[in-house]
Amino acid sequence: MNLSLEEAWKLLREGASDRHSPLHTPSVATVTGDGVPSQRVMVMRAVDQPGRLLRFNCDSRGSKVAEISRKPAVSVLGYHPQAKVQLRLSGTGRIQSSGPEADSAWEQASLYGQRCYLADPAPGSPVAAPTSGLDPAMEGVKPTPEQVAPARTHFAILQIAVDKIEWLYLAHSGHRRALFEWNGTANHWHGRWLVP
Template sequence: MEESFFKVIKAELINGTVKKRHPFRYFSLATLSQGVPRQRTVVLRKMTTDLSLIVYTDTRSQKVMDIKNNPEVSALFYHPKKLMQITIIGEAQFVTDKQVVQQHWSSISNTSRRDYITTLAPGTSIKQPDAVDYNAQDYNFTVLQIVPNRIEYLQLKRPNHLRIAYTKKNTSWKGQFMVP
């Protein structure tokens, strides 16, 4: 029975990559920064066959520094109409294959590329919003792959909420019902 809910998780995550208005398109990614949790919203760009999540970020961002110090991350997805929450715990890895990174870079629009060509790093203070300079010759684009090792599914419903934790053993997933 747990397998049917696992299929739902996969389908919803895939929808988040292909449907621009799907609630899973944007999710919260949490890292640890000097022992303090930091959360930010990121865009789900792709999901691989092993359920790894692909996101893009600026190489100079705080999340990159956080992941270099501690690659354990948490991703939180919420579907308000279905009252469904999915939490993914895993390890963030930097994609280092230059050809793969270039393929991802080529797949994004010129408008979106502006996010990765600012002369100053994200989070740098500026005098006004229009004071951002760009350098198209020098992009700071990083592809992150979040490799899950635990996935929790929570379905809010009556008469009983439903919660299942899936843990990865080698290449397979095992589900266990939990008290919601």
């Protein structure tokens, strides 16, 4: 059973470091103010297995930020077709727009990535015509550090402290499914097999 948990973390680490991994862009779900699930595909930027943390970059003006501030329950879903593994994770989300971790994530982002946070109006705002939200002069060109510097005020990170991992392996001979839950008191994962 522990091998399944280790494989889950291995696939997550690969997802964060390899942009070609199917787990590089999992679906992240939050809960709206009306209690409705809200999903979006996000790029997983970092995984800290000992800390049980997943990190994503986001715009501090986006709806997910308000949703997590109101109700921090978050779920993550990814599927790796080559490994035939589906991962369903749940935990607590936390938004950071300042501090060393957010600053470090900003510095690690490419200039093109940083440029996204220059969008005006804010993500999700209604507009009369299709737009990236960027000044047309900024579209299709690599910006300079000076040009993207104002975008830092809109940049934030989403960290998810994972407390449940459901691992599902799909096989012709018979699927296998396990659930791992974090026991904070004992400081370890507790796992059990489930019927797929």
